[in-house]
Amino acid sequence: MNIHTPNGPIDSSRASAEPRPSREEAEAAVRTLLRWSGDNPAREGLIDTPARVVRSYEEFFDGYDTDPVELLARSFEETDGYDEMVVLRDIRLESHCEHHMVPIIGKAHIAYLPAGRVVGISKLARVLEVYAKRLQIQEKLTAQVANTINDVLKPKGVAVVIEAAHQCMTTRGVHKPGVTMVTSRMLGAFRDDASTRREFMSLIQGSRGTVEG
Ligand SMILES: Nc1nc2c(ncn2[C@@H]2O[C@H](COP(=O)(O)OP(=O)(O)OP(=O)(O)O)[C@@H](O)[C@H]2O)c(=O)[nH]1
Ligand SMILES: [Zn+2]
Structure with a gap:
């Protein structure tokens, strides 16, 4: 809360x-x-x-003692003016649901539109990792990753899509295997500009689908 x-x-x-x-x-x-x-x-x-x-x-639950903001502290400005989309897709996601403390397994796609500065690409996956290694709901995890990248890098836009299976839905309770929860958080140009959003969705399209749970 x-x-x-x-x-x-x-x-x-x-x-x-x-x-x-x-x-x-x-x-x-x-x-x-x-x-x-x-x-x-x-x-x-x-x-x-x-x-x-x-x-x-x-x-x-190794993610409580790491500040994700610090992970993005080092950025690079020598990009020769690169200002196209940077997309990291199919990042394996392992987290735990805060209601039942059982695994959430899936993948994340993270993109941003640089405004002068870029970060080491592994750092985007590390930000996801820090938040994933806390008790989570998927909506909050999605928002936290996008907001952190946006707040620290101040890019022209950030997009995060997460697709995951929740074992609290597959191995207990309602018992619905094969169900994937999809969440997204679009900020800046990804929210305001339909063609930017379309480009991102088409770049991650091939890899989207049912995830293992
Ligand atoms: N929105 C959202 N719900 C989640 C997430 N992970 C688990 N849940 C849901 O959280 C809810 C908790 O509901 P409760 O009724 O309090 O718990 P419960 O009796 O164990 O519910 P059932 O899972 O339906 O048996 C369930 O509907 C879960 O499916 C998540 O990441 N986001
Ligand atoms: Zn759960």
């Missing part, structure tokens, strides 16, 4: 009122879930599971 301040909304995902629990407390919580599932955390196969799960969480 976003907290609204006089200066606008701030992202509350990195600011918790409670201090982080210790590793031991986190492992104890996993043992509770194992017992809740009906199993015996003391048996051989499960004895190391709490430690494994906590290590996995360190990987899955």
